Amino acid sequence: MSHEISEHDVIVIGAGGAGLRAAIAAAELSPKLSIAVVSKVYPMRSHTVSAEGGAAAVTREYDNLDAHARDTIFGADFLADQDAVEAFVAEAPHELIQLEHWGCPWSRDADGRISVRSFGGMSVKRTLFAADKTGFHMLHALFQTSLKYDHIVRYDECFVTSLLVEDGRARGITNVNLYTGEVMVLAANAIVLCTGGGGRVFPFTTNAAIKTGDGMALAYRAGVPLKDMEFVQYHPTGLPGTGILITEASRSEGGWLKNKDGHRYLQDYGLGPPTDTPTQRKMELGPRDILSRCHMQEYQKGHTFEGPHGHYVHLDLRHLGQELIDRKLPFVRELVRNYVGIDPVYEPIPVRPVVHYMMGGVHTDMDGKTPLEGLYAAGETACVSINGANRLGSNSLTECLVFGARAGRNAAEYASGMGTPTSNPLAALARDEQHRLDSQFFKKEGGSERIAAIRTEMQHAMEEGAGIYRDASSMGATCEKLRELRERFSRIRLEDSSEVFNTERISALELDFMLDVADTIANGALLRKESRGSHTRTDFPSRDDENFLKHTLAYRTDEGPRLDYAPVKITRWQPEERKY
């Protein structure tokens, strides 16, 4: 069977914040370039839509770039590359103003300037916001703006199954068109991965169903290392049961975390003293990794509530009053009313830590380039790294813009220098991929394993071994379990043989990717024998700069990930103890 091959200059995979920003940057470089945007969902369904609190950048006279860089590096527990952080903070204001010019409805001060709010781990108010729907508004502004470029060609609801690599260069992709079930081939000189994170490898996450680490697995299978995958951020305030995010902005606006005795327990963990109005970097405005650990310690001390979905504490907004809640946190009120059945104006919100963000991802440099020629990555999919061992809230939306633009521009520049993409060598690669898809998925017969069963067992193994607290024996058991699940995955049963909008196939392909991603997280965690940022080991409770001030790089082999390490770039901020 031969495939029709569509040729473009640049292919962007994923149409969330990073992907759309990359596509627009590429489109603005030259009207002659053809930019394909391939996404498994319509762009406005991308998970950027769920981001709530805001986007950080230095826009006020009292603030400065060094302060933003220092906060970010300190929050990252010194695992961030400082040259990348410096570039990030320098370009952040420009990118957020650009989004303002593109129509994003930022919240405003009385004088008409874009408002800023506090955020965890940030030393001053520097987080721009659009009420508590910042990601939603950013995504729709980017998507709607992208519509004016006729040379951005969208492939909506197309699931990418592989990168086609020829002569050491990324040359194209294969994808399944959900409408027809057909495998399509796209060729290009440059490819940008912007598929977001993979929180769905865990059972309890703020992440949408589509967050299955696709781009990470695509790169990994193409021989590109994944960096620092063991660093998984738990957000301290998700709703029990659903995992729906209650934004950190509810604490920056003055919300309090209280245990079952009504005590603001964070003061017992060195984050005090408690103040009535929020103090930067203190108490409820501490960083997410530390707040999530405090919750677990309260649980171990028996200070948490127990509900049908496990332990929880209270996030109390009542003292903020209805007017402020409706103006600054309307989505929080809507979510809590709908999904908990209480009104946060009158009752405290039950919350618990929930998997939220992957600091790790596809290994890139500051330009978004991966080690594979022609392949770029940006956003949560990528690891530049500016987030190190723990990301500060409100840096990720900005990261999507800054590094989405960088990756898109660089990919477009590279593509324009390469002449017309040749599709000849891709035909054979595409046939191989079609054969793999047919034999393992589309025409697979027999099998006994349910997709959902393997997925659920994987998720629980990840929570057991790679949760907030980790140790060698639980992580080892998780690695072992993942090997068993990989083997069982070869015997999955597919019940749906239809070609049209076959979401069971997509679930199977996603699970295939997630098993790879989970493997890199668990193995990376097992070999990092220290505690740093979000990675907390009970058997190695201290940070160990002598042996582990370095990035983990996981390379795919048939026997599982092979781990290597790379140095962290230090420019002006020498590692010191991280204390708030």
Added chain:
Amino acid sequence: MSERTITLDVTRYRPHQEAVPTVQSYAIPFPDDWVVLDALNHIKDQVDGSLSYRWSCRMGVCGSCGMMVNGEPKLSCAVFLRDYFPRAIRVEPLSNFPVIRDLVIDMSGFLDKLKSVKPWIIREQEKPLSEGEYLQSPRELDAYQHFSQCINCMLCYAACPVFGLDSGFVGPAAIALGYRYNLDSRDHGTAERREVLGDHEGIWQCTFVGECSVVCPKHVDPAAAIQRVKVDTAKDWILSLVMPWGQR
């Protein structure tokens, strides 16, 4: 948490297998906090892997999971099974759209309509980024903010009697989004949008019924946008009669 069992009557349609849609019934044991989407996920994961539908964020903001629930357009992640129990729940694809498969509708036409209303900032002159943001007062933000809350979930199209008769109608969500930019103090594109927003006979067939606004899960009130476009278009028409030389 106590569990009860509810019946879901779900529309099935696989174009290569069935000539017309059929209904399949599933008995679903459910805890008190399950939404309709949880029941569909339970079916997909545990009972019948061939059921197809769209979903993603499960928190009412991505706009993927719109369906007819007992005849009303709803986000299936935002309606609770307990509110329908003990009666059975009928789950169908959104009305007024072609059906691709099971609960999946073809909404590609909306994407074209969205583009047609030019939902981006149009400026007579761009200010360089180095000069900073366009100032916008909270009052100016308020003027368009609620029209910017649309999640493109398509519930308003499923409720719209005009769209039901004429699929060429630009429709509530796209008109509201185009109008949102007209109201934005940073925008100068009203004239460019006039033709597509006001020209189609659809808006004149739209009555004050406002079904679109009733079903909108984000209180965007697209009916208000349509009525205001009508007024603006009529005003423009009258002005063009009075001052034919002065109108763009």
